[in-house]
Amino acid sequence: xxxxxxxxELTNYLDGALDDRTKSELEDHLAWCHNCYVVCDTTRKTIxxxxxxxxxxxxxxxxxxxxxxxxxxxxxxxxKKSGPQKA
Amino acid sequence: MELVRxxxxxxxxxxxxxxxxxxxxVFRIAQHITQNREDAEDVVQDAFLxxxxxxxxxxxxxxxxxxxxRIAVNEALMRLRRRRPERMVSLDEEVKTEDDSLxxxxxxxSPNPEQMYNQAELRDILxxxxxxxxxxxxxxxxxxxVEGLSTEETAxxxxxxxxxxxxRLLRARLQLRGRLSRYFQKRASGDGDK
Numbered sequence: 696x697x698x699x700x701x702x703x704e705l706t707n708y709l710d711g712a713l714d715d716r717t718k719s720e721l722e723d724h725l726a727w728c729h730n731c732y733v734v735c736d737t738t739r740k741t742i743x744x745x746x747x748x749x750x751x752x753x754x755x756x757x758x759x760x761x762x763x764x765x766x767x768x769x770x771x772x773x774x775k776k777s778g779p780q781k782a
Numbered sequence: 783m784e785l786v787r788x789x790x791x792x793x794x795x796x797x798x799x800x801x802x803x804x805x806x807x808v809f810r811i812a813q814h815i816t817q818n819r820e821d822a823e824d825v826v827q828d829a830f831l832x833x834x835x836x837x838x839x840x841x842x843x844x845x846x847x848x849x850x851x852r853i854a855v856n857e858a859l860m861r862l863r864r865r866r867p868e869r870m871v872s873l874d875e876e877v878k879t880e881d882d883s884l885x886x887x888x889x890x891x892s893p894n895p896e897q898m899y900n901q902a903e904l905r906d907i908l909x910x911x912x913x914x915x916x917x918x919x920x921x922x923x924x925x926x927x928v929e930g931l932s933t934e935e936t937a938x939x940x941x942x943x944x945x946x947x948x949x950r951l952l953r954a955r956l957q958l959r960g961r962l963s964r965y966f967q968k969r970a971s972g973d974g975d976k
Contacts, residue, residue, distance in 0.1 A: 698884055706952040710933070733890050734959070737966075740891055741959040742927045748908050751813040751822070753806045761809075761826055765801055768827065769794065769834045 696724040701731045709739055786846045790837050797837075801830055804847055807929055808854045814924040815858035817913050818865065825861060829854035844938055848931070851939040855921060862917060885956065891966040898966065911961045919954035926951050 696704075701724050707713045708721055725732045753761075785803075788796035805826060812825035832853050833840075840849055895904060912920060925936045926947070937947045 702884055702952075702956075706948055706955065709955075712933075730886060734885050734956075737891055737963060738955050738959045740895070741955060741962055744895060744904075744962075745908060745912070745923075745928055745958070746930075748905065750905060750908060750912075751810045753809040757823070758805060761805060761823060762798070762801055765805075765827055765830045766794070766798055768831050769797065772831065772835055773794075 696720045698724075698728060698731055701725075701728070702734075705735060705738065708735070709742065783842060783846070786837075786840070786842070789834075790840070797834055800833075800846065804850055805830070807847070808850065811851060811854055811921075811924055811929060812858045814912065814928070815855065815917060815921055816862050816865070818861075821858070821861045821865065825854055825857045828857050832857070845935070848935045848939050851925065851929075851931070852941070855925075855939060859917065859921075885960055889967045891963070895962070895966050907962070907965050911958060911965075914961060915954055915957055919950050919957065922947055922950040923954035923958065927955070 701721060704713060704717060704721055708718065713721065725735060785796045785799055789800060808826050808829055809822055812829075813819060813822035816822055816825065829850065833850050840846065895907075899907065912923070915923065921940065922936060922942075925931045925939060926933065931939065933944055933947050933951075936942075936951075937944050940947070942950075
């Protein structure tokens with residue numbers, strides 16, 4: 696496997712979506728190509744670090760306000776929809 | 783799906799439960815796309831309200847969450863376009879950058895970035911780094927790698943083909959990796975450029 700072929704398969708490899716043969720060829724390549732090994736390892740770390748980062752968590756107080764706002768808008772929507780029938 | 787069916791029959795407590803189940807995810811996705819907290823709050827409200835108003839049209843062929851994400855992504859992109867009218871914002875944009883070629887690396891990230899930076903510093907680096915990605919790449923990365931949607935679900939939510947999702951995901955991952963390397967290798971090499 697060449698470095699460019701490794702790059703094409705990197706996403707499938709990290710997602711566990713490769714067939715056994717391609718996976719084994721890719722791992723053979725990683726065993727001797729230090730550059731691709733580092734790219735693979737740091738790409739895996741990139742995914743992990745973002746997955747564990749908890750960026751943009753919704754604070755509890757804001758969450759409560761949003762939930763109330765959503766439900767009151769939904770009620771208003773429902774009333775508006777059923778309103779004209781009564782008139 | 784039972785909650786969705788109850789909500790469709792007009793049971794608002796069931797819909798409220800759906801809001802509680804998915805509001806954190808929708809907020810995260812919205813803030814990642816818009817990079818603006820007020821916009822993200824509006825997207826959460828508008829996405830759920832739209833879902834509520836269109837529940838009858840939801841065919842149950844996909845998961846409710848995937849359908850909701852699709853609505854939220856569209857709302858978020860619309861707000862991003864409003865805020866940055868000078869720049870076209872599209873999921874279809876193909877952006878070539880210097881990061882697309884085979885990266886050349888000699889140094890790994892060692893010790894781990896979590897050990898090198900405190901939590902606030904690391905969050906700042908991660909936020910600034912992902913902000914630099916084109917919205918189309920950022921969205922695919924967030925849905926696949928942060929929210930954990932499958933490739934198929936991501937394709938469905940974004941109305942993209944599976945090869946298009948895979949191609950954007952690879953480029954998003956490589957670009958983020960390349961940009962983070964600038965921080966993590968510099969620090970690992972002993973802050974020599976202070």
